[in-house]
Amino acid sequence: MDLKSLIRDIPDFPKSGILFRDITTLLQNPEGLRYVIDRFTEIFAEQSIDYVLGIESRGFLFGTPLAYNLGAGFVPVRKPGKLPGAVHGQDYELEYGTDRLEIHQDACPQGSRLLIVDDLLATGGTAAATAKLIEPLACTLVGFGFLVELSGLAGRQKLPECDINVLVEY
Amino acid sequence: MDLKSLIRDIPDFPKSGILFRDITTLLQNPEGLRYVIDRFTEIFAEQSIDYVLGIESRGFLFGTPLAYNLGAGFVPVRKPGKLPGAVHGQDYELEYGTDRLEIHQDACPQGSRLLIVDDLLATGGTAAATAKLIEPLACTLVGFGFLVELSGLAGRQKLPECDINVLVEY
Numbered sequence: 426m427d428l429k430s431l432i433r434d435i436p437d438f439p440k441s442g443i444l445f446r447d448i449t450t451l452l453q454n455p456e457g458l459r460y461v462i463d464r465f466t467e468i469f470a471e472q473s474i475d476y477v478l479g480i481e482s483r484g485f486l487f488g489t490p491l492a493y494n495l496g497a498g499f500v501p502v503r504k505p506g507k508l509p510g511a512v513h514g515q516d517y518e519l520e521y522g523t524d525r526l527e528i529h530q531d532a533c534p535q536g537s538r539l540l541i542v543d544d545l546l547a548t549g550g551t552a553a554a555t556a557k558l559i560e561p562l563a564c565t566l567v568g569f570g571f572l573v574e575l576s577g578l579a580g581r582q583k584l585p586e587c588d589i590n591v592l593v594e595y
Numbered sequence: 596m597d598l599k600s601l602i603r604d605i606p607d608f609p610k611s612g613i614l615f616r617d618i619t620t621l622l623q624n625p626e627g628l629r630y631v632i633d634r635f636t637e638i639f640a641e642q643s644i645d646y647v648l649g650i651e652s653r654g655f656l657f658g659t660p661l662a663y664n665l666g667a668g669f670v671p672v673r674k675p676g677k678l679p680g681a682v683h684g685q686d687y688e689l690e691y692g693t694d695r696l697e698i699h700q701d702a703c704p705q706g707s708r709l710l711i712v713d714d715l716l717a718t719g720g721t722a723a724a725t726a727k728l729i730e731p732l733a734c735t736l737v738g739f740g741f742l743v744e745l746s747g748l749a750g751r752q753k754l755p756e757c758d759i760n761v762l763v764e765y
Contacts, residue, residue, distance in 0.1 A: 438679040445679045449699060452659070453646065453668035462663050476623065482652035486669070489622070490660040493632050498623035499656070509608040509615045529619060 428593045431457040432573070446573055446595065448544055452486065461487070461592060465542070465570050466494040468590050472567050475537040476500050480526070480555055481507070483544035487572065491542060500532040502541075502555050513561050517554035526554050528562075535563040546571040546591065549580025556585050598763045601627040602743070616743055616765065618714055622656065631657070631762060635712070635740050636664040638760050642737050645707040646670050650696070650725055651677070653714035657742065661712060670702040672711075672725050683731050687724035696724050698732075705733040716741040716761065719750025726755050 431451040438445040451457040465487065474497045479488025481503045492499040505514070505525045512527040533539065539562075541555050546569070556566060568588030574581070576594050601621040608615040621627040635657065644667045649658025651673045662669040675684070675695045682697040703709065709732075711725050716739070726736060738758030744751070746764050 433680070435679040439676070447679050449671060449678065453670050453702060455662070455666050455668050458659065458662060458669055482655060485652060485655040486659045489628065489656045490663050492625070492628060493660045496625050496629070498625050499628055500623050501619060506609070508619065509605040509617045510603070532623060
């Protein structure tokens with residue numbers, strides 16, 4: 426399936442000079458949505474994934490259907506102050522300023538096999554912070570799944586050694 | 596399945612006096628996640644749903660797997676400034692101040708059959724605002740699906756006449 430034909434390009438969003446890859450047009454297409462979930466499922470089906478981690482908020486869109494198909498649990502990685510239990514936190518740098526991600530300390534038992542999903546791999550800051558965030562959990566990071574990679578930004582180089590899968594590359 | 600046994604109660608979150616119903620413990624349980632998605636699927640399977648609308652951000656968790664199972668498209672209802680295309684917007688009142696939801700104007704063709712999902716029906720402000728938000732789309736609102744209802748808050752009374760389904764009631 427030609428996924429790029431279902432992704433809409435919107436110039437100058439969220440600010441001038443940025444070409445935004447809008448995946449909402451893909452999500453609203455039943456065949457496109459089905460194809461994306463089925464492809465991710467095929468890719469990770471033999472990897473004995475225990476938990477799929479979705480990064481707030483567009484990572485949630487792919488995380489739960491993938492966990493459902495893989496027979497895994499789903500764990501949200503959230504912005505500060507959203508998770509009610511005891512959390513691990515990880516700060517990371519943005520173009521201007523810093524941001525922070527959190528995960529529940531009891532999200533996954535030690536030794537679990539984890540998969541991290543998000544819609545977009547751009548500069549890699551968020552994904553790399555998530556990989557650092559889970560270090561105290563003493564689990565195995567099997568891989569990442571991204572719908573879209575902006576390969577010119579070289580975000581992949583920030584990620585730890587693991588299985589990085591992308592369905593659409595620009 | 597006893598879903599309440601998978602939902603964790605956290606007192607005084609996000610502020611003193613609130614008993615927070617934490618669904619992350621349900622999501623991380625593979626059988627619990629599967630049961631919830633399968634139940635929603637059964638409930639709406641015969642309703643010819645064209646689009647499932649998920650309200651940011653916990654509504655995303657149930658919206659995409661349900662759309663996938665129903666063979667429908669998924670449409671995000673988001674906070675202001677997140678959707679890159681032309682939007683309809685709807686303001687609504689919070690306890691202190693106001694908030695706003697947006698949907699893409701071209702999210703669903705006129706006459707589509709829509710289902711709105713979210714994790715929680717509390718005072719009903721967000722869900723009622725979503726029902727108003729979609730009025731300009733000239734679609735049919737078939738119903739709502741909520742994982743949890745706090746029935747003492749009577750949010751249901753704010754919603755339009757349609758099929759309201761809840762899996763766990765407190």
